Amino acid sequence: MSGASASSTSQSPPSMASISDFSALFQTAKKYEELNVIGTGAYGTVYKARDLHNGGQIVAMKKVKVALTEDGIPLSTLREIALLRQLEAYRHPNIVRLLDVCHGGQSVERDHQLVLFLVFEHVEQDLESYLKRAPGPLSENRIRSMSYDILSGVDFLHSHRIVHRDLKPHNLLVTSTGRVKLADFGLAKTYDSEMKLTSVVVTLWYRPPEVLLGVSYNTAVDVWSCGCVLAQLHTRSPLLPGSSDSDQLHCIFRLIGRPPRHEWPDNVAIVADSFPEYPPRDLASVLPRAHPHALNMIKGMLVFDPAKRLTALDCLEHPYFTEEPLT
Amino acid sequence: MPYWYYDKKDLQNTPSFRDGISNETENRYRKEGARFIIDTGSKMDLGYNTVATGVVYFHRFYMFHSFKTFPRYITACCCLFLAGKVEETPKKCKDIIKVAKPLLTDQKFSTFGEDPKEEVMTLERILLQTIKFDLQVEHPYGYLLKYAKCLKGDRAKLQKMVQMAWTFVNDSLCTTLCLQWEPEVIAVALMFLAGKLSKFEVVDWNGRTPKHNAWWDMFVEDITMDLLEDICHQVLDLYSPQTQQSGGDSPPETSTSKPPKNEKKPPSITPPASVSPVAAVATKPVVTPVKNGGETKTEPPKNGGVEIQLSKLPGDAVCAGLQRTTSWGRAAYSCSPRSTA
Numbered sequence: 090m091s092g093a094s095a096s097s098t099s100q101s102p103p104s105m106a107s108i109s110d111f112s113a114l115f116q117t118a119k120k121y122e123e124l125n126v127i128g129t130g131a132y133g134t135v136y137k138a139r140d141l142h143n144g145g146q147i148v149a150m151k152k153v154k155v156a157l158t159e160d161g162i163p164l165s166t167l168r169e170i171a172l173l174r175q176l177e178a179y180r181h182p183n184i185v186r187l188l189d190v191c192h193g194g195q196s197v198e199r200d201h202q203l204v205l206f207l208v209f210e211h212v213e214q215d216l217e218s219y220l221k222r223a224p225g226p227l228s229e230n231r232i233r234s235m236s237y238d239i240l241s242g243v244d245f246l247h248s249h250r251i252v253h254r255d256l257k258p259h260n261l262l263v264t265s266t267g268r269v270k271l272a273d274f275g276l277a278k279t280y281d282s283e284m285k286l287t288s289v290v291v292t293l294w295y296r297p298p299e300v301l302l303g304v305s306y307n308t309a310v311d312v313w314s315c316g317c318v319l320a321q322l323h324t325r326s327p328l329l330p331g332s333s334d335s336d337q338l339h340c341i342f343r344l345i346g347r348p349p350r351h352e353w354p355d356n357v358a359i360v361a362d363s364f365p366e367y368p369p370r371d372l373a374s375v376l377p378r379a380h381p382h383a384l385n386m387i388k389g390m391l392v393f394d395p396a397k398r399l400t401a402l403d404c405l406e407h408p409y410f411t412e413e414p415l416t
Numbered sequence: 417m418p419y420w421y422y423d424k425k426d427l428q429n430t431p432s433f434r435d436g437i438s439n440e441t442e443n444r445y446r447k448e449g450a451r452f453i454i455d456t457g458s459k460m461d462l463g464y465n466t467v468a469t470g471v472v473y474f475h476r477f478y479m480f481h482s483f484k485t486f487p488r489y490i491t492a493c494c495c496l497f498l499a500g501k502v503e504e505t506p507k508k509c510k511d512i513i514k515v516a517k518p519l520l521t522d523q524k525f526s527t528f529g530e531d532p533k534e535e536v537m538t539l540e541r542i543l544l545q546t547i548k549f550d551l552q553v554e555h556p557y558g559y560l561l562k563y564a565k566c567l568k569g570d571r572a573k574l575q576k577m578v579q580m581a582w583t584f585v586n587d588s589l590c591t592t593l594c595l596q597w598e599p600e601v602i603a604v605a606l607m608f609l610a611g612k613l614s615k616f617e618v619v620d621w622n623g624r625t626p627k628h629n630a631w632w633d634m635f636v637e638d639i640t641m642d643l644l645e646d647i648c649h650q651v652l653d654l655y656s657p658q659t660q661q662s663g664g665d666s667p668p669e670t671s672t673s674k675p676p677k678n679e680k681k682p683p684s685i686t687p688p689a690s691v692s693p694v695a696a697v698a699t700k701p702v703v704t705p706v707k708n709g710g711e712t713k714t715e716p717p718k719n720g721g722v723e724i725q726l727s728k729l730p731g732d733a734v735c736a737g738l739q740r741t742t743s744w745g746r747a748a749y750s751c752s753p754r755s756t757a
Contacts, residue, residue: 192541
């Protein structure tokens with residue numbers, strides 16, 4: 090971008106029309122060539138793209154539309170980008186690399202929105218396709234090391250007060266060496282305020298009860314989602330494949346049992362009695378191949394009351410990981 | 417990830433320099449822009465972090481653009497505006513302009529164009545792109561307090577020393593030090609300088625090991641006396657009369673512009689260097705000048721040149737001058753009572 094410094098031929102004072110003129114020079118879309126759509130999520134579209142300034146390196150480019158306020162780019166969006174940039178300095182092995190952030194620039198005046206591009210490293214495979222392609226059950230060691238990778242990434246986000254909120258196999262990338270990296274986190278507040286109107290179907294299978302019930306939530310939501318994903322590593326099929334918000338709750342309670350009334354949150358439109366008194370199922374019968382330690386840990390992650398759920402750090406210190414060395 | 421540190425050669429060959437602006441003039445523009453952010457921010461009760469973040473954006477911006485293309489005062493306003501949002505101390509764009517306007521001559525304010533607010537908003541997007549959305553900036557202040565907590569000695573003297581170092585950090589924003597060294601290094605150097613000037617010798621500190629020759633060895637590895645000396649001189653040069661007198665107040669477009677109608681300087685809250693007693697003593701002849709070689713690290717150590725030279729300074733007079741610190745600096749410091757605990 091340094092090359093954009095314009096040569097002023099006259100000595101006249103730069104009129105301020107110039108700022109608008111120069112803004113046209115900062116079209117970063119040209120830095121990347123979009124190749125194809127990788128995925129369309131609730132919060133924006135992800136493209137596979139070529140980094141034209143970096144030897145044609147393949148990247149994953151996430152396009153997010155931000156509504157501009159009277160005072161420009163919203164504070165929450167700037168805060169979140171600042172945080173993502175800051176996290177990047179740690180280069181955590183289980184977090185996808187954020188390579189660049191830029192904006193589309195144009196058409197801003199017209200529709201009062203700015204198109205942001207978050208440029209991430211591109212990883213060919215996600216966990217969803219990895220599990221689909223697996224010829225047979227994953228080995229116990231593979232399951233354990235993938236579980237550890239996922240929890241390490243989640244714990245890292247949580248220790249920086251970031252809640253992922255949409256953990257699912259599609260957002261977990263599997264590198265060629267079999268390591269797992271979290272993707273598609275951040276900008277949660279931006280998504281919330283800007284994108285809620287879009288009616289994209291979001292998968293419910295990894296949603297915790299507190300989100301489905303519409304009560305406030307915290308980092309524990311990610312532990313729930315992780316629990317669902319970890320269970321899926323054992324069976325290669327989703328643990329709680331609900332077909333609607335309400336069906337998802339039925340699926341959950343059929344597994345963990347309907348919670349006692351005193352655990353049911355206040356101020357919720359749905360009452361506990363609208364569900365049958367499902368008894369809890371034995372997780373061992375659902376995940377027959379899983380190690381007892383694995384069962385114990387996953388059970389602790391799939392607890393109705395978010396406050397009683399294990400934290401990601403609890404999980405990392407669980408005997409499942411500490412009693413036998415990871416290979 | 418973007419890397420924001422430059423060697424002295426890069427700092428001389430800037431977009432402005434390639435655009436026909438001399439290094440001296442550019443440094444003055446940088447100083448004026450930084451001072452303007454500090455003054456505007458102080459008037460709006462913005463904290464030291466927000467102000468410092470705005471100034472760092474400003475310095476980084478002009479590593480990619482020429483002062484001829486982007487007039488400095490509107491860029492300064494935009495940097496403060498963006499820093500306010502990032503540091504969660506937001507100010508409305510129109511309020512910043514309202515506060516900034518009386519600090520500028522009509523002639524300077526004319527660079528804001530027909531619709532100043534719209535200009536700042538457009539510039540925000542250029543600024544974001546230029547600083548590559550790398551919004552979170554660390555400053556020496558926090559390190560200063562962290563280091564001070566570990567030092568042992570007379571508490572009153574220590575407090576005085578930290579206060580002086582804090583003022584030096586404020587003033588260092590007017591230099592390009594934030595484009596050269598990490599905040600940790602700047603904090604060490606300016607606390608070292610304050611220690612010399614306030615005659616507070618650090619003889620012991622918590623966490624000392626036999627490997628440590630000086631307290632800063634505990635925090636920053638391989639910091640040489642030459643480097644400390646170089647950083648101190650860059651700040652002390654702010655108080656030297658020769659850098660003050662050059663150029664006056666003229667805007668970049670000197671050749672065609674009318675003489676400014678109003679030469680009155682904006683009310684400066686930080687100690688104006690030109691009237692500081694330091695100016696009289698801390699001029700180049702007194703201290704060993706480290707010239708812009710960019711080679712400070714490889715030069716043989718000069719046996720603590722600073723130590724000998726600076727100790728000749730009438731420390732108390734210097735301190736007296738620096739005690740009249742900014743209301744901004746004082747407020748900032750008193751907000752952090754832990755520093756002397």
